[in-house]
Amino acid sequence: MPGTDRRAWEVVLESIEADLLSGRLSPGDHLPAERALAAGLGVGRSSVREALRVLEVLGLIRTAAGSGPSAGAIIVALPGGGMSALMRLQVAAQGFPVADVVKTRLILEAAVVAELAGAAGAAGLAGSAQLLDAMDAPGLTEAEFLALDTQFHLSLATASGNQVITATMAGLRSAIEGYARAGALGLASWSETSARLRGEHRGIVAAIDAAEPELARARVVAHIEGYYAETHDHPLHAWPPALGPT
Amino acid sequence: MPGTDRRAWEVVLESIEADLLSGRLSPGDHLPAERALAAGLGVGRSSVREALRVLEVLGLIRTAAGSGPSAGAIIVALPGGGMSALMRLQVAAQGFPVADVVKTRLILEAAVVAELAGAAGAAGLAGSAQLLDAMDAPGLTEAEFLALDTQFHLSLATASGNQVITATMAGLRSAIEGYARAGALGLASWSETSARLRGEHRGIVAAIDAAEPELARARVVAHIEGYYAETHDHPLHAWPPALGPT
DNA sequence: GCGACGGGTGTGGTCTGACCACAGTACACG
DNA sequence: CGTGTACTGTGGTCAGACCACACCCGTCGC
Secondary structure (H helix, E strand, O other): OOOOOOOHHHHHHHHHHHHHHHOOOOOOOEOOOHHHHHHHHOOOHHHHHHHHHHHHHOOOEEEEOOOOOOOEEEEOOOHHHHHHHHHHHHHHOOOOOHHHHHHHHHHHHHHHHHHHHHOOOOHHHHHHHHHHHHHOOOOOOHHHHHHHHHHHHHHHHHHHOOHHHHHHHHHHHHHOHHHHHHHHHOOOOHHHHHHHHHHHHHHHHHHHHOOOHHHHHHHHHHHHHHHHHHHHOOOOOOOOOOOOOO | OOOOOOOHHHHHHHHHHHHHHHOOOOOOOEOOOHHHHHHHHOOOHHHHHHHHHHHHHOOOEEEEOOOOOOOEEEEOOOHHHHHHHHHHHHHHOOOOOHHHHHHHHHHHHHHHHHHHHHOOOOHHHHHHHHHHHHHOOOOOOHHHHHHHHHHHHHHHHHHHOOHHHHHHHHHHHHHOHHHHHHHHHOOOOHHHHHHHHHHHHHHHHHHHHOOOHHHHHHHHHHHHHHHHHHHHOOOOOOOOOOOOOO
C-alpha cells in the first residue's frame, strides 16, 4: 500500500493537521503532551518533537516548559514568524532572487495602498502616521531609520486587514533586510536619501487620504523602484526577466 | 548575556543559515553528516535532526539515506513545498482566512497576467495553452479538471519567471485546494461551470497574446471573483474588512 | 484563621546510545 | 576479467535518562 511508508514525524504532522481541519484542535488549545502524543500515535518521542519543531517554526504553535495553563504546546497560528524564516532562508539558499522578492513586495504593496485609498475609512492609518513622525526625528542612524521604515511599510499591509498579505510582506521584508541595510550603508549621502524617502512616505499616505488609488499606487511603485535602483546600480525592470534564449 | 540561551536546534539552524549567507554552503552542496554536525556544534544529534527537519519542510534540503553522492542532506532550495505546507497549515489553524488567501492570489495573478501581456514575447505560454487543450477533453471528473486548473494558473505564474510569486501562488493554491474541491462538488451544473471556466481561461490567454494588460487583468479578476462567489454564496468584496469598531 | 514555604508533579529541552534499512563501495573469489 | 558479497557510512527511529522550569498543594509557623 503506497503512502504507508511515511516517516514517523510526517505521521505526527498529518495527525495534527487533520485535527486542525476537523476542528478537534483550535487556536488557543493545548496539544497533548509530547509523551502522550508519542504513545498515542505509536511513534517515538523524538519523532513527535521533530514534527512539533516544524509547527513551531511555521508559527502554528508556541511551546513553553514548566507547568500550568501557559505551559505545553499551544496553537497560536502566528504566520509572521514562519513566513519570515521561510523567505529569509530561501533567499540565503539562493532559491529566491532578491529582485523577485522586491518585485513581489512591490506588487502587493501597490495593491494594498490602492485598496486603502479606495476604502472609505482611512482609520487604520493612525499607526502609519505615527511612524512617519518618528522617522522625522533628527539624529536617527541608518539602522534605526530602516527599522522604522520596515514598520511603516508593514503598517500599511496591516491596515488592509489581510492576514496573508501582512504575513507575506513581513516575510519578504525580513528576507531582504540584510540587503537593505548593506545598500543604505553604501549610499553617498544618507541625509538626502532619508529626506527623500520621508517625503515619499508622506506622499503615499496623502494619496491614500485623498482617496486616489492610482496616485497612491504610482507613488508606491516609484518609491520602491527608486530605492532599489539607488542601492543596486541597476533598475528593477525587465519583467519578466530573460525568457527568450537570448 | 542575552541570546546565549538559544535552544540547541536554533544554534544549528543559525549555523547553517550563516554558512548559506557566507557562501560556505551553496545549492547542490552536501551538509555534513548529522553526527558530524552534532559533534562540531557541541549539541546532540536529536537537536541537529530537529533543525534539519525544519530545513526539509521549508524546502531547503533534501535528505536521503544510504551511501554515495545522492545520500545525505543536500541543499536544494525548492520553495514550493515549504510555502505549501506553511499556507496549508495556517489555513487549517485559522491563521489565514480563506478569503484573504483568495484575495492575495487575485492580486498576484492579476499582476502576473498584466506583466505577461506587457512583455514582448509570450513564449512562456506554450505550457499554459497545452493545459487549456487538456481541459477540453470530455469526461473529465471535477477532481481531474481542478488539478488541470491548478496547473494552468500555476503555469501563468511560472511564465512570469518570478520565483517568489511562483512559490507563493503554489502555496496559496494548495491552501485552498480543499475548499475549491468542496465548492465544485456543491455546484448545480458542473458541465456548465466547466464550460464557462474554460472559456474564461482562453479569454485570459487571448488577452495576454493580444498584449492587452488591462484586459488580461480584468479577465483574471472576473474569473477568480466569479468562481469564488459561485462557490461561497457571498462575494469577495468589502476589502478591507471590518476595520471599524461596531 | 491565615500566610509563607517547601516538596511533588508534569512539562518541554537535551543528550546518549543503540538498532534498523538502505545504498554505494571495495574487496575477495570464481 | 567478471561477479558477488561483506563492509561502511548514511539517515530514521526508538528508548531511556537527566535537567530546568513553573505551577500546585499540603504543611508548617505565626
